[in-house]
Amino acid sequence: xxxxxxxxxxxxxxxxxxxxxxxxxxxxxxxxxxxxxxxxxxxxxxxxxxxxxxxxxxxxxxxxxxxxxxxxxxxxxxxxxxxxxxxxxxxxxxxxxxxxxxxxxxxxxxxxxxxxxxxxxxxxxxxxxxxxxxxxxxxxxxxxxxxxxxxxxxxxxxxxxxxxxxxxxxxxxxxxxxxxxxxxxxxxxxxxxxxxxxxxxxxxxxxxxxxxxxxxxxxxxxxxxxxxxxxxxxxxxxxxxxxxxxxxxxxxxxxxxxxxxxxxxxxxxxxxxxxxxxxxxxxxxxxxxxxxxxxxxxxxxxxxxxxxxxxxxxxxxxxxxxxxxxxxxxxxxxxxxxxxxxxxxxxx
Amino acid sequence: xxxxxxxxxxxxxxxxxxxxxxxxxxxxxxxxxxxxxxxxxxxxxxxxxxxxxxxxxxxxxxxxxxxxxxxxxxxxxxxxxxxxxxxxxxxxxxxxxxxxxxxxxxxxxxxxxxxxxxxxxxxxxxxxxxxxxxxxxxxxxxxxxxxxxxxxxxxxxxxxxxxxxxxxxxxxxxxxxxxxxxxxxxxxxxxxxxxxxxxxxxxxxxxxxxxxxxxxxxxxxxxxxxxxxxxxxxxxxxxxxxxxxxxxxxxxxxxxxxxxxxxxxxxxxxxxxxxxxxxxxxxxxxxxxxxxxxxxxxxxxxxxxxxxxxxxxx
Numbered sequence: 001x002x003x004x005x006x007x008x009x010x011x012x013x014x015x016x017x018x019x020x021x022x023x024x025x026x027x028x029x030x031x032x033x034x035x036x037x038x039x040x041x042x043x044x045x046x047x048x049x050x051x052x053x054x055x056x057x058x059x060x061x062x063x064x065x066x067x068x069x070x071x072x073x074x075x076x077x078x079x080x081x082x083x084x085x086x087x088x089x090x091x092x093x094x095x096x097x098x099x100x101x102x103x104x105x106x107x108x109x110x111x112x113x114x115x116x117x118x119x120x121x122x123x124x125x126x127x128x129x130x131x132x133x134x135x136x137x138x139x140x141x142x143x144x145x146x147x148x149x150x151x152x153x154x155x156x157x158x159x160x161x162x163x164x165x166x167x168x169x170x171x172x173x174x175x176x177x178x179x180x181x182x183x184x185x186x187x188x189x190x191x192x193x194x195x196x197x198x199x200x201x202x203x204x205x206x207x208x209x210x211x212x213x214x215x216x217x218x219x220x221x222x223x224x225x226x227x228x229x230x231x232x233x234x235x236x237x238x239x240x241x242x243x244x245x246x247x248x249x250x251x252x253x254x255x256x257x258x259x260x261x262x263x264x265x266x267x268x269x270x271x272x273x274x275x276x277x278x279x280x281x282x283x284x285x286x287x288x289x290x291x292x293x294x295x296x297x298x299x300x301x302x303x304x305x306x307x308x309x310x311x312x313x314x315x316x317x318x319x320x321x322x323x324x325x326x327x328x329x330x331x332x333x334x335x336x337x338x339x340x341x342x343x344x345x346x347x348x
Numbered sequence: 349x350x351x352x353x354x355x356x357x358x359x360x361x362x363x364x365x366x367x368x369x370x371x372x373x374x375x376x377x378x379x380x381x382x383x384x385x386x387x388x389x390x391x392x393x394x395x396x397x398x399x400x401x402x403x404x405x406x407x408x409x410x411x412x413x414x415x416x417x418x419x420x421x422x423x424x425x426x427x428x429x430x431x432x433x434x435x436x437x438x439x440x441x442x443x444x445x446x447x448x449x450x451x452x453x454x455x456x457x458x459x460x461x462x463x464x465x466x467x468x469x470x471x472x473x474x475x476x477x478x479x480x481x482x483x484x485x486x487x488x489x490x491x492x493x494x495x496x497x498x499x500x501x502x503x504x505x506x507x508x509x510x511x512x513x514x515x516x517x518x519x520x521x522x523x524x525x526x527x528x529x530x531x532x533x534x535x536x537x538x539x540x541x542x543x544x545x546x547x548x549x550x551x552x553x554x555x556x557x558x559x560x561x562x563x564x565x566x567x568x569x570x571x572x573x574x575x576x577x578x579x580x581x582x583x584x585x586x587x588x589x590x591x592x593x594x595x596x597x598x599x600x601x602x603x604x605x606x607x608x609x610x611x612x613x614x615x616x617x618x619x620x621x622x623x624x625x626x627x628x629x630x631x632x633x634x635x636x637x638x639x640x641x642x643x644x645x646x647x648x649x650x651x652x653x654x655x656x657x658x659x660x661x662x
Contacts (some may be wrong), residue, residue, distance in 0.1 A: 038495065038498065041495060042499050042502060042503075046503070049508075053511050053512065053515060054511075054515055165642065165645055165646070166638070166642060168645065169587060169591075169637075169638050169641035169642040169644075170634075170638050171591045171594055171595060171598075171634070171638075171641075172595075173595060173598050173613070174594075174613060174630070174633075174634035174637065174638075177613065177617060177621075177622050177634070178630060178634065180622040180623070181623070181630055184622065184623065185622045185624070185625065186625070192622075279501065279502070282502060282503065282504040282505065283506075285504045286505065286506030287506075289507070289510070289599070290595060290598065293599070294617065294622075304507070304510065305599060308514050308599055308600060308601060309600060311514055313515075316510075316514060317511075320507055323504050324503055324504060324507070327502055327503070327504055328502060
């Protein structure tokens, strides 16, 4: 799970609904501009934070490199010049900004390659892992959550909610270790790491199946931890709608319970859920770091872990900015989707 | 609810107007506290969880008495078998250096709980102050504060915590700061929305009309109104903070001189415990984390359902 403070509860849902009501008052264009502007500001803040977080602090990256092998003072000065660390802070910041604008995140200390090249190489495996997990977790969580709310306090609800609370309390990395131990190390059903077995030609159906086979355990880990949050969010959201008058009307019209739930209650409950679900994408990304580390999945999370162990400042800075950018874009998408899902707004 | 049911103060207190006021206020608080305790006792799972947390806290406090520190000294453990599975002699098994897992768990409880509580305190204080400010100050200032809150809410907190703890010098304090600084945004939002609803009530308007300044309004009227919500959120946050601590320790960002449940799991991964069949090395720390966090979640949810006015609506 993530370090997000609020576990999905009714409070968050109620607050989200208030938030939603506020947004109906704006025109679509105003809403769009406000959201895009907000996302742009967040991106700029990430970029600035990415610079200063690594420089306000006393550690000298060159000294850290020098620790691992003997170097003369001249070599150290040379290195410092090479990484631009001998320039004034403001000049460094300007260099950093212009570099980022052109997609240049500097050179990794450990790999000796441009960070942007490494990120491009490790980007798609992460998207494959988190994307598959997100789709499965959202589908499973929302489906089970609405059933739990509809039959609230039934044995099904108690089991579903109880399981979710337990899973919500499980550290992602531990679940990964546990699954690796049971299905990889003991039963040998699934590979213990990597993305593809060696010696399989890329692009063949065999390659695709082999990647899927490697994907099973990491995806199960991430889905198990995240779907629980979505279930709790959806359940709380639908419970809010349960006593609404329009459901009584729908029943009075003679609709079956099933139709009342599917056509009337669930669409309304989805509104606040969507935003919260996308907000938790950050947790999913955070989980990717430990899951990829445990399963040696060659993605940005594993790259982050290697950057920590280095320590490899440019690489860590690069993954931080890219991860944050992914999340900001996902949230912008959620805000726009929210508008689209709400018929009251569409009509306006 | 409690305001209307307060018992009249006894006769002696009527003689002195001031002390009477104070006593009535105290009685109200006491009565409300009793009500909360009574409602809490009705949540059976939460009661069990609370007792469990108390036991774990006692174990953490008395760790030096339960397991002397010398039991962790690797140089004195040369004749102890490494990777011994659980048995009568080694109840939870031993690790790759012959240390008893149970001793490491007892000492690790200290780090987990201390970091959990300290990071939570930090997160709660930042969240409450920022949330109150965002709710109280309207216009541009409030807008800017909310922009910052949204930024921290959206940002992947684990990634930011990783960045912070890898650039600051290693230590427990660094972990506390890394978790505290990255986890307050949720609290700030909840506090803001509660502040907004309280700020529009007539008694706050009255105080404003009578000339109450920002400090007076915030400290005397808004803060007491949001406190129950913050306190309910606290227990939930402790659980998250404990998971965050173990995750950072697992990634090798913890204090290497201290025992921590996350560090035990990191050692387990480094010696490939998962693929070598050292199941106790992985199971025991993990189950400990899950149980403590689950206990925090249960207690927190019970408190939340009692104190959160939004949940009492129905």
